[in-house]
Amino acid sequence: MPIYLRATIDGEKSTIMNEEQSSLLERGRRCITIEAEALLATAQALDESFTAAVAILERTIRSGRKIIFSGVGKSAHIAQKLVGTFNSIGAPSCYLDPVNARHGDLGLCSEGDAAVLLSNSGTTEELVRLLPLLRRFGLVAVVLTGHPTSTLARAADATLAYRVPREACPLELAPTASSTAALALGDAVAMALLENRGFTKEDFARLHPAGNLGRTLLMRVSDVMRTGEHFPVLPHDKTIQDAIVAMTRAKAGCLALVEPADGRLAGVFTDGDFRRSALSGPDFLLAPVGRFMTRKPIVVAADALAVDALKIFEASKIDDLLVVDSEDRPVGLVDGQDLPRFHLV
Incomplete structure (x- = not known):
């Protein structure tokens, strides 16, 4: 039977x-x-057992x-997903098939490792048999x-218990709410470890270099800044007319002004500064641009992460950001309009 009935009324389709x-829809919402x-019950039931488990795994790492x-x-399946999550936050992990473990795969176990055994009932025969073998290896x-x-919980060094008032399966047979709660509890442990260890975006990016997120997080300011003909720079004793010509040619909303003697940054001249200078008199175009520049502008280092530049934009509400080298000489310009192109906003 089709889910939708389509009828034509006065030449118009209606659903x-x-x-x-x-x-x-009601069944889906109920599930x-x-x-x-189950997730809420699990969150509310967390106690010192959770902190004990996190402490064990943190010591292991x-x-x-x-x-x-x-x-x-x-x-x-949940265990294998958690392996991926833990590895992605710098917590070396692997999956051990409990059957194959008894046929040689115990070779991946080393003294000092930690085992996380997943069993909804806590009585899974394969895991009950595996646990004493792991103990012999010093895990x-x-x-x-x-x-x-349960049997496994009583034999463990720590227990991570989730609470499931009922399964979403109407037959109360298929693991549904229990598997969701198990996955969420495992994720909660991973995130607690991440924060305890001071794991940063940069750490995450190093472990995900091939993904778009990794490329974005590892990108430096030098990778996104404008240089050359797209970055106007003038001595601050040049005229406002010179400044406007330079900005127009570079198609930039500002230019860096430097000390004539050593090229160090003296200030920045923006479109807003130009409008203000126009109020100074009819011959304002011939006035030194340094008279109207903004001294001590906000800058960023060329080797800083691009995400740090984004934070400056968000905090300072500016349109352009000058980039300087270690000797405070301007070397580039980050235009806020360029950030979406690099997937930074």
Whole structure:
């Protein structure tokens, strides 16, 4: 049966929602609501067990060891997703299949590593058998489960427990709210570790160099600034007329003014400064541009990150930003209109 009934009335198409679509929408909303309830219940139930688990994993990372995730079925998929998340925040992680572990894959375990075992019931046979083997290799164990008094939870060094009042599956069989809560709790641990370790955007970018985010975060001011004929520079004793000609040729909204003797930055002259200078008298075009420049303008270093330049734009509400070298000589100009082209806004 089609979800939509289409009718033509007076030559115009109209879409009528039928009962089947209404029912489907209600089922979808009910599923999402039930899963949201599980997330809220899990958040409210967090206690010292969460902090203990985070502390164990943080010690593992700081000691140069790795985190080994393991699970069966849906829990295996969640474990593998968490491996990707933890690796992306600089917490070396890998996935261990609990069956293959008993056939040679235990070789990836080293003393001092930490194991995170995912089991909704906390009684998954493969993991119950795996845990003592991990102990022999000197691993600490954290169990992520929906049952904090289960076999695995009691045997673990720390337990991450989520709360699921009910599954979204109408048969109460398919893991739905429980798998969502498990994933969210794992993400919560990852974000707590990220903040505790002072992990920055720059750290994140180094681990994601091929993605658009990585390219954006690693971009330097020197990569986005205007130079050469697009960057007007004049000694501050030149006339306003000279300044306007230079700005027009460069198609820039400002120019850098320098000391004639050493080329160090003296100030900046903007379109706004030009309008103000016009009020000084009929011969204003012949006046020294330095008389109307803005002294000590906001600047940024050429080797600074481009995102730092973006922060300056946002905080200062300016249109252009001068770029200087280590000797305070202007070397470029960042035009606020260029930032979208580099995906910085």
